[in-house]
Amino acid sequence: MPEGYTLYDLQIATVWNETYGHYTTVGETLRYVRNDTIQNASTTDMTLLGISWSKYGYNPHTRDQIVTREPKPVDIRGYPGRIYETESDRLIAWAVAGNATYYVRGSLDRDELIRVARSIVC
Helix, strand or coil, rough: CCCEEEEEEEEEEEEEEECEEEEEEEEEEEEEEEHHHHHCCCCCCCCCCEEEEECCCCCCCCCCCCCCCEEEEEEEECCCEEEEEEEEEEEEEECCCCEEEEEEECCCCCHHHHHHHHHHCC
């Protein structure tokens, strides 16, 4: 994690697995907040960094306002990814063959966000 960020929220997505009779984790989202913005009253005032993975993939075109331009290719630990950018926000998405789709999103500069993505062991 970049210096100055603290874990703020963890969300775990599960589905019922009939075969095994228990819930199976199919995704997680970790949200970090920059320490100097954590005292604000609402999450809209905080600087957030999100890291997620999902077994069901991620299509930023379906529900994400960030996708207004063509993404650029980026290599994440040998996996081909895409970086979507606006003036203030960036999203990196990449898939790990047969496993999951990962994404990292935040207002960090491009190089720092790529470093965060590359630090994730898939």
